[in-house]
Amino acid sequence: MTAAPVRTTCPYCGVGCGIVAVPDRCGGAAIAGDPSHPANFGRLCSKGAALGETLSLEGRLLYPEIGGQRVGWDAALDAVADGLRDAHDRFGPQALAFYVSGQLLTEDYYVANKLIKGFIGSPNLDTNSRLCMASSVAGHRRAFGSDTVPGCYADFEQADLVVLVGSNLAWCHPVLYQRLMAARAAHGTRLVVIDPRRTASCADADLHLGLAPGSDALLFSGLLIELDRRGLIDRAAVAATASGLEHALTAAWAAAPDLPAIAAGCGLATGDIARFFDLFAQHERVVTAYSQGVNQSSSGTDKVNAILNVHLSTGRIGRPGMGPFSLTGQPNAMGGREVGALANQLAAHMDYGDPGAIDRVRRFWHAPAIVTGPGPKAVELFERVAQGAIKALWIIATNPAVSLPQSDFVRRALDACPLVVVSDVMRWSDTVARAHIRLSALGWGEKDGTVTNSERRISRQRAFLSPPGEARADWWIISEVAKRLGFGAAFNYRGPGDIFREHAALSGFENGGARDFDISGLATLDDAGYAALTPVQWPVTTSDHAGTERLFGAGGYFTDDRRARFVPVTPRPPAHPTDDDFPILLNTGRERDHWHTLNRSGKSPRLALCAPEPQIALHPMDAQRAALADDGLVQLESRWGATVARVRVSADQSCGTAFGPMHWNDQFSSGGRINALGHSAIDPVSGQPELKAIPVRLKAVAIDWEATALLRDRLAAPPASYWALASGIGHWRVLAAGSGEPAAAVAAFAATLPPGERLALQDRAGRRHRLAVVEQGRLVAWIEVAPPGTHTDVTWIASLFAKAAALTDAERRALLAARAGPSTAPEGPIVCACYSVGRARLRRVIREREIGDVPGIGAALGAGTGCGSCIPELRVLLAETI
Numbered sequence: 001m002t003a004a005p006v007r008t009t010c011p012y013c014g015v016g017c018g019i020v021a022v023p024d025r026c027g028g029a030a031i032a033g034d035p036s037h038p039a040n041f042g043r044l045c046s047k048g049a050a051l052g053e054t055l056s057l058e059g060r061l062l063y064p065e066i067g068g069q070r071v072g073w074d075a076a077l078d079a080v081a082d083g084l085r086d087a088h089d090r091f092g093p094q095a096l097a098f099y100v101s102g103q104l105l106t107e108d109y110y111v112a113n114k115l116i117k118g119f120i121g122s123p124n125l126d127t128n129s130r131l132c133m134a135s136s137v138a139g140h141r142r143a144f145g146s147d148t149v150p151g152c153y154a155d156f157e158q159a160d161l162v163v164l165v166g167s168n169l170a171w172c173h174p175v176l177y178q179r180l181m182a183a184r185a186a187h188g189t190r191l192v193v194i195d196p197r198r199t200a201s202c203a204d205a206d207l208h209l210g211l212a213p214g215s216d217a218l219l220f221s222g223l224l225i226e227l228d229r230r231g232l233i234d235r236a237a238v239a240a241t242a243s244g245l246e247h248a249l250t251a252a253w254a255a256a257p258d259l260p261a262i263a264a265g266c267g268l269a270t271g272d273i274a275r276f277f278d279l280f281a282q283h284e285r286v287v288t289a290y291s292q293g294v295n296q297s298s299s300g301t302d303k304v305n306a307i308l309n310v311h312l313s314t315g316r317i318g319r320p321g322m323g324p325f326s327l328t329g330q331p332n333a334m335g336g337r338e339v340g341a342l343a344n345q346l347a348a349h350m351d352y353g354d355p356g357a358i359d360r361v362r363r364f365w366h367a368p369a370i371v372t373g374p375g376p377k378a379v380e381l382f383e384r385v386a387q388g389a390i391k392a393l394w395i396i397a398t399n400p401a402v403s404l405p406q407s408d409f410v411r412r413a414l415d416a417c418p419l420v421v422v423s424d425v426m427r428w429s430d431t432v433a434r435a436h437i438r439l440s441a442l443g444w445g446e447k448d449g450t451v452t453n454s455e456r457r458i459s460r461q462r463a464f465l466s467p468p469g470e471a472r473a474d475w476w477i478i479s480e481v482a483k484r485l486g487f488g489a490a491f492n493y494r495g496p497g498d499i500f501r502e503h504a505a506l507s508g509f510e511n512g513g514a515r516d517f518d519i520s521g522l523a524t525l526d527d528a529g530y531a532a533l534t535p536v537q538w539p540v541t542t543s544d545h546a547g548t549e550r551l552f553g554a555g556g557y558f559t560d561d562r563r564a565r566f567v568p569v570t571p572r573p574p575a576h577p578t579d580d581d582f583p584i585l586l587n588t589g590r591e592r593d594h595w596h597t598l599n600r601s602g603k604s605p606r607l608a609l610c611a612p613e614p615q616i617a618l619h620p621m622d623a624q625r626a627a628l629a630d631d632g633l634v635q636l637e638s639r640w641g642a643t644v645a646r647v648r649v650s651a652d653q654s655c656g657t658a659f660g661p662m663h664w665n666d667q668f669s670s671g672g673r674i675n676a677l678g679h680s681a682i683d684p685v686s687g688q689p690e691l692k693a694i695p696v697r698l699k700a701v702a703i704d705w706e707a708t709a710l711l712r713d714r715l716a717a718p719p720a721s722y723w724a725l726a727s728g729i730g731h732w733r734v735l736a737a738g739s740g741e742p743a744a745a746v747a748a749f750a751a752t753l754p755p756g757e758r759l760a761l762q763d764r765a766g767r768r769h770r771l772a773v774v775e776q777g778r779l780v781a782w783i784e785v786a787p788p789g790t791h792t793d794v795t796w797i798a799s800l801f802a803k804a805a806a807l808t809d810a811e812r813r814a815l816l817a818a819r820a821g822p823s824t825a826p827e828g829p830i831v832c833a834c835y836s837v838g839r840a841r842l843r844r845v846i847r848e849r850e851i852g853d854v855p856g857i858g859a860a861l862g863a864g865t866g867c868g869s870c871i872p873e874l875r876v877l878l879a880e881t882i
C-alpha cells in the first residue's frame with residue numbers, strides 16, 4: 001500500500017518545479033509534477049521525471065566516519081568541534097572556513113552562515129553558487145542597489161520577444177523553456193539566442209547570433225547606442241528612475257561606435273546584428289534571460305550590467321512581459337543569497353558596505369564575534385587553503401575536487417589541509433574521499449525546509465522518506481557543532497521551522513522598506529503554517545501579504561536616492577586568449593540529462609544512457625586539423641591540466657572552439673574531469689571564475705581496442721586506460737578503450753568478474769572477443785572487446801539484466817551473438833529518456849514511415865510526448881533525416 005502524496009520541490013535546477021511524491025513504503029516513490037505549483041503547473045523535465053530512480057541507498061554515506069571508520073554522532077561532532085576549536089585557538093578565526101552549496105536548504109544555509117560569521121568570527125564562508133551566478137548578484141547590486149530579480153516566469157509567456165544570452169534554456173531550465181514554447185505556439189513569441197554554440201535552444205529560434213566567446217558586452221553596448229540613435233530612450237523618464245545614462249552611453253560609444261566595429265568584435269555579420277537590433281527596438285515586451293554563458297566570465301559582471309543598461313534605458317523592467325532575468329543554476333542558489341552565504345555578504349541581503357548592518361546583525365543574533373569585512377571568494381578561498389592559511393575546512397553538500405577550476409590544484413590543497421570535514425549524502429565523491437571526518441547528511445526526499453527559485457519564489461521541500469542509517473539534517477549537524485563550541489543558546493532549534501522564522505524575522509529587522517529582501521510577513525508562521533506553506537514570491541512584508549510578482553516597474557530601487565544606476569561598461573576579451581600552443585577555446589557546461597558531478601543523476605539509468613561518457617564537441621575543421629575522427633578519443637590539454645573524452649564532430653560548434661561537459665569525475669570516468677583544464681582567472685567584481693574560455697590543444701589518443709562491459713556489480717576501477725561508467729537497469733555499463741592485445745584486455749576484465757559459468761567467443765582474426773558470465777541462471781556480466789569503432793548495440797543484452805526470471809535456453813544461446821534474432825535492430829544513443837528511444841531507431845522510423853513532424857514521431861514511438869525535454873533534438877533529427 002502506498003502512503004499519502006507529499007508536495008515538495010525538485011532538487012535540480014533553479015526553475016524550482018513543484019513535485020508530488022507518493023512513497024511506496026519500500027524506500028522509493030512515484031514522482032509526478034505538481035499541477036498546483038506556479039513554477040511548472042504539473043510539468044517536469046527528464047531529470048525531474050527520473051527522480052524516482054535516484055532514491056536508492058547505493059553509494060550513500062549512512063554513518064559518520066573518522067579516518068574512514070564508522071563512529072557514533074557524538075564522537076564525530078566532538079571531533080569536528082575539537083578540530084575547529086583547536087585551529088581557532090592556535091591560528092585565529094581566519095584559519096577556519098566553510099564551503100557550502102546551492103544544494104542546501106535555506107535553513108541549513110542560514111545556520112552555517114550564522115555560526116561562522118556571528119559566533120566563530122570568521123568571514124571565510126563561500127558557496128559553490130559563486131561558480132554559477134555571482135556575476136548576476138554583483139551586476140544587480142551595482143544597478144539596483146540590491147540583489148533583486150525584478151521579474152517572474154510569467155514574463156516569458158507575456159513577452160513578445162525573448163532573448164537568451166549564454167543560456168541553453170532548452171537543456172538547463174527545460175520546464176521554463178516548455179512554458180516559453182507554449183507561449184510561442186499560442187501567440188508567436190519571437191526568440192533570439194545569443195551563444196557561441198548552436199545549442200538545442202536554437203532549434204526554435206528566429207535568430208541565432210553565434211558571437212565570438214566573451215563579446216556579449218560589446219553587442220549590448222552596441223544595442224544601447226542603437227536604441228538611443230532610434231530615439232527610444234526617453235531621457236526625462238529615465239532620469240526619474242535611474243542615473244548615469246550619459247556615462248554609460250559614452251562608454252558604449254567608445255566600444256561600439258558602429259555596426260562594422262560590433263561585427264568585427266563579435267565575429268557576426270552586420271545584417272544579423274541589425275536584425276537583432278530591429279527586433280529589440282520593435283518589441284517593447286522583451287525579456288533578456290541570461291545564465292552561465294554571461295556569468296562565468298572574467299568580465300561577467302560587466303556583461304550583466306551591459307544587459308541591465310539596455311533594459312533600464314527603455315524602462316523595460318518590472319512590467320508584464322519585460323525585464324532582464326538571471327536564471328539560477330541550482331535549486332537554492334537564491335536561498336543562499338538570501339541568507340548571506342556568499343563571502344562578500346553578511347546576512348539577509350545586508351552586506352559589509354551597508355553602514356549599520358554589521359551592528360544590526362550582531363544585535364539580532366546576539367553574536368559574540370560578528371565579522372566586520374568580507375572573506376575570500378571560492379577560488380581565493382582554496383588558494384588560502386593551499387597556502388596553509390586555512391587549517392580547518394568544512395565542506396557541505398558540494399564537490400569542489402571536481403567542480404572548481406584547476407581541480408588538480410584544489411585536490412592538492414585539500415590533501416595538504418590539516419582538517420577537512422565533509423558533510424555529504426554520498427560516499428562516492430572525489431571530495432568525500434579526501435575528508436578526515438565524514439558526516440552523513442540527509443538527501444532529497446528525506447529533508448525538510450525551503451528553497452527559492454529564480455523568480456524569488458520560496459517553496460517547501462518536504463520529507464517523504466525516512467532518514468536512512470544515521471543520516472541527519474545539515475541544520476542539525478551544524479547546530480550540534482555550534483553547541484559543542486559553546487553557542488548552545490543561539491542554536492537551540494527544534495526544527496527547520498524555528499530557523500525559518502528567525503531568518504524571516506531578521507529580513508524584516510530594522511528594515512522599514514530599506515532592503516529588498518523582506519519576508520517578515522512569514523516570521524509569525526506557527527509550525528502548522530510552516531508545514532503548509534504554499535509557494536510565495538518575496539518580498540512578503542505582512543502576514544496577509546500574497547507575495548510580490550514583480551519589482552521596479554515604477555522605480556523604487558534600493559539605492560540612496562531610490563534610482564537605479566547605469567554602469568559604464570568597457571568590454572574585455574577572455575583573460576586567457578588562444579595562441580599557437582593552445583589554439584582552441586574550450587567552453588564547459590551541462591548535458592541535458594546530467595546534473596553537476598553525477599552523484600544523483602548518475603544513479604538514473606534513463607538519464608545515464610543519454611550521455612554515458614564525457615564527450616567533446618568539435619567543429620569539423622578543428623577535428624580534421626587534429627586528425628580526430630568522430631567517436632574517437634581526444635586528449636585535451638591546457639596549461640593547467642588534461643582530460644580525455646570521446647570526440648563529437650559537430651557543425652553546431654563554431655570553428656576554433658570546443659565544448660565539454662562538467663559532470664564526469666573519478667567515480668564515473670578515468671579522466672573526464674573537465675575542470676582539471678580550468679584556470680583561476682576570475683571576474684574582479686564578482687569573483688566568479690571564467691569556466692567558459694579555456695585555451696586548450698587537442699591530441700588524438702591511439703587505441704587498439706574498445707570494450708563494452710555490462711556488469712551486475714559496480715566496478716570501481718575498470719582495467720583500461722580509458723573508461724566511463726554509466727548506470728543501467730540492473731547493471732552498470734562500462735565503456736572502455738586501450739592499447740595492446742584485445743585478448744589481454746579480455747583477460748584483465750575477466751579477472752574482475754564474479755564466479756559463474758563463463759561463455760566465451762573469439763572471432764577468427766582474434767580481434768573481437770565476447771565473454772558472458774551466468775550465475776544461477778542469471779546474467780551477471782557481459783563483455784565485448786572489439787576493434788575501435790565497431791561497437792555492438794547492446795540494447796538486447798542490457799534488457800536481460802532487468803529480467804526477474806532466469807535466462808531461457810534461447811537467450812543463453814543468443815548471448816554471444818548479442819541479439820535475440822535477426823530482427824533485433826540497433827537502438828543507438830538514447831534521445832528520449834522517458835520512453836528510452838534511441839537515435840538509430842528514431843532515424844530508421846522517421847525514414848521508413850516518412851514522418852515529417854514531432855507529433856508524428858510521438859505517435860509512432862512515444863518520443864517527445866513525456867517530459868518534452870527531447871523535442872528540440874527531435875526537430876534537429878527530423879531536419880537531418882528527412
Ligand code: SF4
Binds near residue numbers: 012015017049173176
Ligand atoms: Fe527539476 Fe527539470 Fe523543473 Fe529544473 S526544469 S526544477 S530539473 S523538473
